Amino acid sequence: MKRRGFLRLSLGALIGDPLLWAFEKVAPVRYTEALRARFYPGPIRTMDHRRISRPGYWAG
Amino acid sequence: MSVLVQCQLCPKGCVIRPGQSGECRIRVNIDGRLAAVTYGHPCSLHVDPMEKKPMFHFLPGTGILSLATVGCNLHCKNCQNWEISQENPENVPADELPPEMLPGLAKRHQCRSVAYTYTDPVVYYEYALDSCVRVREAGLKNVLVTAAYISQEPWKKLLQFVDGAKIDMKSMSEDFYRDVCGATLRPVLDATVTAKSMGVWIEPTNLVIPTLNDSDDDFRKMAKWIVENLGRETPLHLSRFFPNYQMKNLPPTPSETLDRGRDIAMAEGLYHVYIGNISLPGAENTYCPSCKKLLVERRGYEVLQNNITAGKCPACNKEIPGVWQ
Numbered sequence: 257m258k259r260r261g262f263l264r265l266s267l268g269a270l271i272g273d274p275l276l277w278a279f280e281k282v283a284p285v286r287y288t289e290a291l292r293a294r295f296y297p298g299p300i301r302t303m304d305h306r307r308i309s310r311p312g313y314w315a316g
Numbered sequence: 317m318s319v320l321v322q323c324q325l326c327p328k329g330c331v332i333r334p335g336q337s338g339e340c341r342i343r344v345n346i347d348g349r350l351a352a353v354t355y356g357h358p359c360s361l362h363v364d365p366m367e368k369k370p371m372f373h374f375l376p377g378t379g380i381l382s383l384a385t386v387g388c389n390l391h392c393k394n395c396q397n398w399e400i401s402q403e404n405p406e407n408v409p410a411d412e413l414p415p416e417m418l419p420g421l422a423k424r425h426q427c428r429s430v431a432y433t434y435t436d437p438v439v440y441y442e443y444a445l446d447s448c449v450r451v452r453e454a455g456l457k458n459v460l461v462t463a464a465y466i467s468q469e470p471w472k473k474l475l476q477f478v479d480g481a482k483i484d485m486k487s488m489s490e491d492f493y494r495d496v497c498g499a500t501l502r503p504v505l506d507a508t509v510t511a512k513s514m515g516v517w518i519e520p521t522n523l524v525i526p527t528l529n530d531s532d533d534d535f536r537k538m539a540k541w542i543v544e545n546l547g548r549e550t551p552l553h554l555s556r557f558f559p560n561y562q563m564k565n566l567p568p569t570p571s572e573t574l575d576r577g578r579d580i581a582m583a584e585g586l587y588h589v590y591i592g593n594i595s596l597p598g599a600e601n602t603y604c605p606s607c608k609k610l611l612v613e614r615r616g617y618e619v620l621q622n623n624i625t626a627g628k629c630p631a632c633n634k635e636i637p638g639v640w641q
Contacts, residue, residue, distance in 0.1 A: 284320035284331050287350035288470050290343055292442055296357040298386075301409040303361075309425055311617075312362035312382055314434040315396040316369060316461045316482075 321345045325441055326389045326466050327503045339498075340439040341404050342387035352442045354385035357410035359400055360434050363425045365617035369433065369461055370553050370592050371519050372602060373638025374480045376612055377619035380459060381418075381427040384434030385410065385443065390463050391498040392486070393562040394525060401435040402561075415446040419454030429479070433461035441470060448477035457639070464507035465499050471507050472514065480517040480639060482553075483508050487522075487529040488537040496528065496563075505541070512546050517639050520546070521553040521592075524569045524577055535577040539584035548585045549605075549637040554578060556593035571596055604629040604636065611636060 257265075319334045323343050330338030332345040342354045364382045366375055386408045388401035395401055400408060413421065422430050430451045437444040437460050448458045457479040464471075464483045485504065486497060493501045512518055522538060524530050542550050554577045556569045571594060578589045578599070591599035595616070602612035602624075609631040613620040623630055627640045 282320065284322035285348065286322045286324050288324045288467065290323070290325075290350040290352040290442055291346075292355040292446070293344075293346075293351045293353045295353075296405060296410055296412075297353055298357075298359075298405045298407060299409040300357070300412055303411050303413070305424075308361050308381075308421075309363050311364045311368060312360055312434065314360055314384070314400065316382075316433040 319345075319348050321348060321350045323350055324467055325470055326438055327500060328389060338389075339391070340387045340389045341402075342385065342439055352440065354387060354405050354410070354440050355443045356412065356414045357385060357405075358383040358413055359386050359405075359408045359410045360384045361411055361413065363427060364431065364433075366429070367600075367614060367617040367619065369431060369459065369482045369519075370521065370555075370590070371459060371480055371482055372553070372590055372600070372612070372614070373519065373551050373588070373636070373640075374459065374517055375428060375457070375639060375641075376614075376622055378429065379425065379427045380429045380431045381422040381425060382431040382433045383413070383418075384432070384437075385440040386435065387439045388436045389439050389465055389499075390436065393496050394523070394557060395561045396558070397434050398561040415443065415450045418447050419451050419456055422451065422456055423454070427456070429457040429459055431459040431461055433459075433482075436462050436465075438462060438464075438466045441466075441474065445474050445477070448474065452477045463497075463499070464504050464511070466503070466507055468506065468510060471510060475511055475514045475516055478511075478516050480519070481511050483511070483518055483520050485520040485522050485538060488534065488541060489529070492529055496525075505545075509545050517637075518546060519551045519553060521555055522577075523555045523557055524573060525557045525563070526566050526569055526573065528566075530569065530573050530577070532576070532580055535580040536584060539581035539586050539589075543585045547637075549587050551588040551590060551638075552581055552586055553590045553592050554581070556591070558593070569594075574599075602636070604632060604634055606634040607632040
């Protein structure tokens, strides 16, 4: 490699590496499956078997 | 470590900031990890008649334990269940029901199957997946009631444990999916074909909305696609629309429109086209496509008689595809 080529490569690495590093910091981590959360954020009600035994109000 | 996460479960691919959720409201970025916050907490849990799903060729006349958590990845302007599908979990009470308790609960209520329904099981995917595994292990069947707006990889993983699916085919138009549902058509068609290829029993439902998806061409396109991709023995349900949520400006679907839709779909080659959400004489009955004998007589969600014997017409012995046992 000639000196000019070496300098170009070094300059590219000097600029490119921090850009890649910054991109990794802001790029989202991809998930298909989520963690099974332990806690429900809303109110919890007592299971009522009489309610369950009746058809649901909702469509479907 | 990045703090943004991208959920790749459905084609929307939501990029989620810390502490926020995706469009579905229930898949949340907690400290840089994606969490399903309704896992094991159904907001709706009932024993429904199978015919309410509607599934007409799947264990007719039986009860099915039906559950849903809040949230949905679609935002249909005509949603009938918007009070749970378009709501945050913080505002909706839920039962505590881990997947391992589900088979026992189904058996306690004399159900041979479990439905993941009301909202869309796609968004409570992990709960549906773990539940399907447990339910299958217990010798019961799993049914999805879904719009099938999901990525292929997780869909295939879930389908291994699924016996039947009622798939909402809202329209054959990309514009309809974009304007009315905030989604796209192609992934739904792909997911439906995948389900068929994996041996899942499919019954598509088309909610017929006046002026939006009720033209002759709309009915023809859908029926043609079903015949070509799922087979002419696939039951199609045409369902009556009622004004709801953000679509109160349109009238209920006239019965003539539904009749016309059924005629067109049958002319395209479908054997079984049912009309639901309205009481029309004979519109929910199953007839033998070969000898026209009445096989299953229904009224509302009730099965009045079921003459199918070992999956066949008792008169001409023609096989009637479905899950009968």
